[in-house]
Amino acid sequence: MDKVKALAQLRQSRVVYERAVERQAAERRVKLHRFLDQHTHASQWATSLAALDDAVRHGVAPSDAALCRAIQQCGQRGQLPSAARVYEDMYRRLGRPRPLAAHVAFMGACADSGNFAAAHRQFRALRDRDVRQHVKNASHRPVVNDDLTTEYLRAALRASVGRPRAPPPPATPQQDGAELRSGGTSSPAPDGADGAKSGDRDGEGAATAPPAETGSPTAPAWQVALEDFVALRQDAAVFRGSNELTPLLLEMAVQLACVGRQWQLCLAILRGADAEQALTPPEAYDAAIRACYGAQRHAEVVRLMERLIATRVPPDERSVRLALTSSEEVSAHERAQQLISSPSAETVTTGGSSSSGGRGGAGRGWAMALTLFSALERNGFPLYQQSYEAPLRACVNAGRWREALDMVETMRRDHRPISAAVYALTLSARIEAATTWSEVRRLMDTSSLAEGHASVVVLYLAALRACMRQRDWKHFAQLNKEMRDREIPETYDKMRLLIEAAYLQEQYHSVLMRFARLENITQYERQRVVQDKLVRLYEEDFDLSPALLDMVLDAYTKVKGTGDAMVEAAYQAALRHKERCSGGAQSLAGRHTAPDAWMYSQAAREARAPPTFH
Structure with a gap:
């Protein structure tokens, strides 16, 4: 009986001892976590690491949250070796499997310290382990989830x-x-x-x-x-x-x-x-x-x-300003790709707003530019000169002359400098929307540009486009002669206008001659830009619209067989441009380079490159 009582007392004392040990360990864990909560700043990483080492050495197991926070502290101070010691050695000493939070914390430490090599090695190791686990157990939940991948990226x-x-x-x-x-x-x-x-x-x-x-x-x-x-x-x-x-x-x-x-x-x-x-x-x-x-x-x-x-x-503000510039570029490209002679390019007047439908009345560049300008103005962001001129040029490219005039009034209201080029650009949109020759002449006479001003060519080009829309070839020729008499430089836009005008007048030989001249000048200028390397090369500056190339190819079908070398040269150049526009996916007749002679012989091909498989 005494033995039974003694055994019961021993068991009770053991339970009391274990409870006391657990109570003491819990108190020490509480003190440890209270201490760690007071040292959460990244600069206190060494103190937190020393406290964790001391706790593990004395048999106190810290929580996973405390270990993950220590890993983050080390990573924020660039101490990746110390973070790796917590991530690997400390968990090994505790005999505890690393949870997902520890993997994410270590990957975040690699990101904070900028060590992508360590992050890449650990990411590949975890990914390969998930693949092996999935082969063994199809219901395995991968450790590499969106949180870990986010920190890896x-x-x-x-x-x-x-x-x-x-x-x-x-x-x-x-x-x-x-x-x-x-x-x-x-x-x-x-x-x-x-x-x-x-x-x-x-x-x-x-x-x-x-x-x-x-x-x-x-x-x-x-x-x-x-x-x-x-x-x-x-x-x-x-x-x-x-x-x-x-x-x-x-x-x-x-x-x-x-x-x-x-x-x-x-x-x-x-x-x-x-x-x-x-x-x-x-x-x-x-x-x-x-x-x-x-x-x-x-x-x-x-x-x-x-x-x-x-x-x-x-x-953000930067995206708005970039999109404002892109809106102008989109409107300019819409204008370059739209022919004046197309049916949708006729002048349309709806609701008191006159615009050229084919030049952007249905486009989106000018509308987006005005929307972004209003957003910048309404939200109090600083407006620079480009912030005003970009939507104005977009409206001019789209033929929205009323909106362009409103932008000029806005610039005047905000006391912004308005150059003669801006005035000429706005007036050109109004001239291009004119419906009669008398209106065109009246608007050109009202311009206050001095003789020989660089912006005069903009007004003349607008007048030429207005005459083309009205099919007024008499005054079109008069304006062309006036430009030659005044020695106004002939721009690429004017060359394209002359090609289109010649096609509309059924002067097909003139279409090919003018296109050959345009191609010659374009290739010379492009080669000069590439060789001089003074300015950056923009390929879109030398692009030709597919509709214009179709005009040249159609004109060739009307005059082919004349034996004129310039006609053939213009046709070959148009074919090259057409093939370049289509991505070279189709084979066009009359290509400028012929295949080598050996390609026509099967025996010659096999002699040059014998077949690998027999």
């Missing part, structure tokens, strides 16, 4: 910002102006992220991230990270479900693509977010606008700004 962004930016992709003649020539409806072929699937619904092909060797030390951080992001989104079996497009993930991915100047990938990510009805933050749109503007894709910039306005997402 942030690490790549931190490593990429501040270094030399990626060079812009080489532009081919087929790509230059292709976005604007398509009327603003074409989208980039490459389609990253989940846009690889949704891009086909929009009429675009599938795409991948920029090509690079995975894990190559020479590959930039943004390129490697984007490849991993695209691979995750394309892996529907394992990672796609756990990597939803959250606002932070979208922001980091689009900003990373902007750093790499991958404007196509920016648009693809946004399209994928729209397909999944994900919430897209304004920072993602701002980054896409910067990328598209840097690639001179002004139509895409305007389209993105239209989407921001439609969804009531507030853009």
Whole structure:
């Protein structure tokens, strides 16, 4: 009986001892966490780390939240080795599996310290482990989720910002102006992220991230990270479900693509977010606008700004100013691509507002420019001279002369300097909208420009366009002679007008001669720009509208067989331009370069390159 009582007392004392030990450990944990809560600043990382080491050495197990916070402190001070010691050694000493929060905290520490190499190694290790676990257990939930991927992309962004930016992709003649020539409806072929699937619904092909060797030390951080992001989104079996497009993930991915100047990938990510009805933050749109503007894709910039306005997402000031400049470029391209002789280019007067319908009455550049100017003015942002002149020029390009006059009045109200060139530009829009020759002459006589002023040519070109719309060839020839007598320089716009006028008058031989002269001057000027390297080369300055090329090709069918060398030269030049506009996808008869003679012989081809497979 005494033995039973003694055994019961021993058991009771053991329980009392264990409870006392647990109570003491709980008190020490409370004191530890209270101490750590008082040392949460990044500069106190060493104190927090010493407290954690002492607690683990004395058998006190800190919480996962305390360990994750210590990892974040070390990362914010750039002490990544110390963060790795907490992330690896301390969890090993505790004998506790690392939770998802610890992986995210360490990836955030890599991002804060700017060490993308460590983030990349850990990301690949976790991803490979998830793949192996998924093979063993199909219901395995991956550790690589949207939070971890966001921090990984942030690490790549931190490593990429501040270094030399990626060079812009080489532009081919087929790509230059292709976005604007398509009327603003074409989208980039490459389609990253989940846009690889949704891009086909929009009429675009599938795409991948920029090509690079995975894990190559020479590959930039943004390129490697984007490849991993695209691979995750394309892996529907394992990672796609756990990597939803959250606002932070979208922001980091689009900003990373902007750093790499991958404007196509920016648009693809946004399209994928729209397909999944994900919430897209304004920072993602701002980054896409910067990328598209840097690639001179002004139509895409305007389209993105239209989407921001439609969804009531507030853009930043820089995006608004970039879109204001892009609106002017879009209106200028709409004007360049629209022929005066087209049926939609007739002067339309509706509701007291006169405009040229074919020159932008239905365009969107001028409307977006006015909307953005009103937004800047209404929200109290500083307005510069360009902020006034960009919407004014957009209205002039679209033939909205009343809106252009309103902008001049606004500049006068705000005491802005108005140059003679601005006055001439506004007056040219009014002259071009005139319906009679007497009105054209009256408006030209009222201009106060001095003799020989550089802006006089703008008024004469507007008068020539007005005469072309009225089919007043008598006064058209009179104005042309007057320009020659006054020795006014002959611009590219006038050369194009003369080609179109000759076609409308059925002077087909003159069309080809004038086009040959335009082609000769254009190639000379382009070669001079390339060789002198004094100014940047803009391929769109030397582009010709497809409608004008169709005129030249049609004129050749009317006069071919004359034996004139200039006629043949003009025809070959028009074919080259036409093939360049179509991307070279079609074979046109009479190409300027013939294939080599050996290509016509099957035996000769096999002798040069024997077949690999037998």
